[in-house]
Amino acid sequence: MGNGTSLGRVRGLGSAHSGVHHWLLQRFTAIGNLLLVGWFAISLLLLPSLDYVAVTGWLARPVPATAMALLVISTFWHARLGLQVLVEDYVHEAGNKFAAITALNLAAFGGAAFGLFCVVRLALGGAA
Amino acid sequence: MFVSILHRVTGDGLALVGLAVLLWWLGALASGPAAYETFAAWMWADLGKLEWGGIAPIFASLVKIVLKLVMIGLSWAFFTHLSSGLRHFVLDIGAGFELDTNKAWSRASPVIGIILTAAFWALMLFF
Numbered sequence: 071m072g073n074g075t076s077l078g079r080v081r082g083l084g085s086a087h088s089g090v091h092h093w094l095l096q097r098f099t100a101i102g103n104l105l106l107v108g109w110f111a112i113s114l115l116l117l118p119s120l121d122y123v124a125v126t127g128w129l130a131r132p133v134p135a136t137a138m139a140l141l142v143i144s145t146f147w148h149a150r151l152g153l154q155v156l157v158e159d160y161v162h163e164a165g166n167k168f169a170a171i172t173a174l175n176l177a178a179f180g181g182a183a184f185g186l187f188c189v190v191r192l193a194l195g196g197a198a
Numbered sequence: 199m200f201v202s203i204l205h206r207v208t209g210d211g212l213a214l215v216g217l218a219v220l221l222w223w224l225g226a227l228a229s230g231p232a233a234y235e236t237f238a239a240w241m242w243a244d245l246g247k248l249e250w251g252g253i254a255p256i257f258a259s260l261v262k263i264v265l266k267l268v269m270i271g272l273s274w275a276f277f278t279h280l281s282s283g284l285r286h287f288v289l290d291i292g293a294g295f296e297l298d299t300n301k302a303w304s305r306a307s308p309v310i311g312i313i314l315t316a317a318f319w320a321l322m323l324f325f
Contacts (some may be wrong), residue, residue: 097290100283107276115321122234126227138224145220149213156210185221188228 096151102144109137126192135193142185150178201304205282208275216272241265273318278311 113134117124128134157170219241226237243262249255285307288294294303 097287100287104280104283107280111276111318115318115325122227122231125234129227142220142224145217149209149217152209153213156206181217181221185224188221188224191228192224 092151092154096148099144099148099151102140103148106137106141106144110141129189129192130195132193135189139186139189142182142189146178146182146185150174153178201282201285201307204278204308205286208279208282211275212272212279215268216275219269219272241269270315270319274311274315277314277318278308281307281311281314 113128114120117128129138153174154171157167157174161167161170222237222241226233240262243259243266245263245266248259248262250259285294285303288303294300
């Protein structure tokens with residue numbers, strides 16, 4: 071690693087003055103996704119059936135409900151970070167970039183909130 | 199190069215399409231059996247029971263076939279992104295940059311993704 075001054079490397083900052091935090095969060099959430107989506111895939115294989123009663127009965131239990139809530143948070147966070155890189159790489163005009171990042175933030179927070187609400191409703195028995 | 203592009207394409211595909219399907223699935227589960235039936239009828243239709251009489255049923259049936267391919271594609275995208283993502287973790291710690299090693303794992307990672315996808319569906323459908 072020959073890049074940057076010593077002080078810059080200590081601070082973890084390059085010419086953009088930020089990014090290490092983003093880079094680390096992308097990897098923390100990647101580990102979260104590995105564990106949680108892996109759990110989800112194995113659970114889908116182990117469930118006796120994927121009909122409504124079987125799936126809601128499973129997701130209403132405390133551990134699956136917690137894991138699904140964490141899955142929503144981890145995947146949406148990871149997706150928001152990844153799509154941010156996509157926008158930064160391909161949208162160069164400042165106004166368009168601002169609009170794209172704003173839309174991305176709204177969609178990520180809105181989507182995650184909806185997913186969490188659905189899990190809570192299933193777990194706390196509000197669903198029909 | 200190819201693995202890097204594949205990592206981005208599968209990741210952004212999962213973010214834009216995969217999370218939308220996940221939200222529809224969770225929303226349908228939280229809304230009740232009728233909503234869940236609607237989700238299942240579109241995203242995982244019984245291909246033997248598709249209707250082909252009339253313009254609208256033909257269009258709906260074609261959409262259902264495409265959506266089934268989307269679901270299989272999402273599973274492939276996940277396992278491929280997982281496989282190339284694990285490769286990134288190894289590269290992040292500074293290992294695996296020797297030319298031979300790097301070339302071997304860049305070729306192996308999309309193959310591992312396909313193998314995991316095939317294994318998942320084999321277990322899902324036949325066990």
